Amino acid sequence: MNVEAYTATGILEAYILGELTVREQEHVAFQLQHYPALRDELVRVEKTMEQLALQAAVKPKAHIKDNILQSVGKRIKSQPTNASNFWVWLAAASVILACGFAYVAYNYYVQWSSTSQQLAEIELRNQQIAQNLNTVNLELSKIQDEINVVENPAYSRVILTGTNQVPDAKATVFWNASTQEVYLRVQHLQALSTENQFQxxxxxxxxxxxxxxxxxxxxxxxxxxxxxADAFAVTIEARGGSPVPSLQTLQAMGSTKG
Structure with a gap:
C-alpha cells in the first residue's frame, strides 16, 4: 500500500474530524489495523491538527473570564448543584415510590378487607347451615323415635277423652307394660297460665x-x-306438680281395660 498516496487524499484528516461515512470509517479502521506506517501517519496528523488549533486559538480578555465566573456564581446560587439536583430528584422519586407503595398497600388492604369480610360471611353462613342441619337431624331423630314407639305393638295405646268440664280435651298414652315405659301425646288441652302445669x-x-x-x-x-295401670288421667296443678290430684281440674281420662 502506498501510504503517501493514501494520506494525500486527506482521508485521515476527515477520519479524525468524523466526516466520513460509516462504511468509509470501517475501511480506514481496517487499513490502520493492517498497516503500521499508516497508524504512525495518523498519529502525526493528529498532533499537527492539535498544534494548528492551539496556534489559531485567541486568548480571551481578562474581564470576559471574570464575567463568566460571576455568571456561573449567580447560577450556582440561584440553582441547585448537580449533587443537589440528584438528591432532590432522589427525594422526589422516593416520595413517588412511597405513594406508589402506599396505593398498592391500600388497594391490597381494601381487597383483603373485602375478601376477609366475604370469608367471614361465608363462615357465618356455613355455621348457620350447620346449625340448621343439626336441628333438622335432631327433629328427624325425634320423629324416628316417636315412630318406633307408635308403631311398636308392644305399646298399649290408651285414649284419654275430655271430661264434662272440657269435653274437647284429648290425649293418648303409649304404655309398654314389659319395659314400664310411658309416653304421652297431647292432641288438645286448654292453654295454661305460667303458674300451672299439667300432671x-x-x-x-x-x-x-x-x-x-x-x-x-x-x-x-x-x-x-x-x-x-288401670287407667290414666290428666289434671291441672300448680307449677311443679302436686302429690295428690285435684279432681276439680281433671281434664281427660282413659282406661287401660279398653
Missing part, C-alpha cells in the same frame, strides 16, 4: 300415682315409668 296420673287399684308434670306441646312426651 299425668296412673290409677292403680283406685289410687293415683304421679307419672310426672308437663306443658302442652307437640310430639311424644316421655313420662315416669309404671309397671301397672
Amino acid at each position: 299425668l296420673w296412673a290409677l292403680i287399684d283406685g289410687k293415683p300415682v304421679d307419672l310426672g308434670i308437663f306443658d302442652s306441646k307437640n310430639g311424644l312426651i316421655k313420662m315416669k315409668p309404671t309397671s301397672r
Whole structure:
C-alpha cells in the first residue's frame, strides 16, 4: 500500500474530524489495523491538527473570564448543584415510590378487607347451615323415635277423652307394660297460665300415682315409668306438680281395660 498516496487524499484528516461515512470509517479502521506506517501517519496528523488549533486559538480578555465566573456564581446560587439536583430528584422519586407503595398497600388492604369480610360471611353462613342441619337431624331423630314407639305393638295405646268440664280435651298414652315405659301425646288441652302445669296420673287399684308434670306441646312426651295401670288421667296443678290430684281440674281420662 502506498501510504503517501493514501494520506494525500486527506482521508485521515476527515477520519479524525468524523466526516466520513460509516462504511468509509470501517475501511480506514481496517487499513490502520493492517498497516503500521499508516497508524504512525495518523498519529502525526493528529498532533499537527492539535498544534494548528492551539496556534489559531485567541486568548480571551481578562474581564470576559471574570464575567463568566460571576455568571456561573449567580447560577450556582440561584440553582441547585448537580449533587443537589440528584438528591432532590432522589427525594422526589422516593416520595413517588412511597405513594406508589402506599396505593398498592391500600388497594391490597381494601381487597383483603373485602375478601376477609366475604370469608367471614361465608363462615357465618356455613355455621348457620350447620346449625340448621343439626336441628333438622335432631327433629328427624325425634320423629324416628316417636315412630318406633307408635308403631311398636308392644305399646298399649290408651285414649284419654275430655271430661264434662272440657269435653274437647284429648290425649293418648303409649304404655309398654314389659319395659314400664310411658309416653304421652297431647292432641288438645286448654292453654295454661305460667303458674300451672299439667300432671299425668296412673290409677292403680283406685289410687293415683304421679307419672310426672308437663306443658302442652307437640310430639311424644316421655313420662315416669309404671309397671301397672288401670287407667290414666290428666289434671291441672300448680307449677311443679302436686302429690295428690285435684279432681276439680281433671281434664281427660282413659282406661287401660279398653
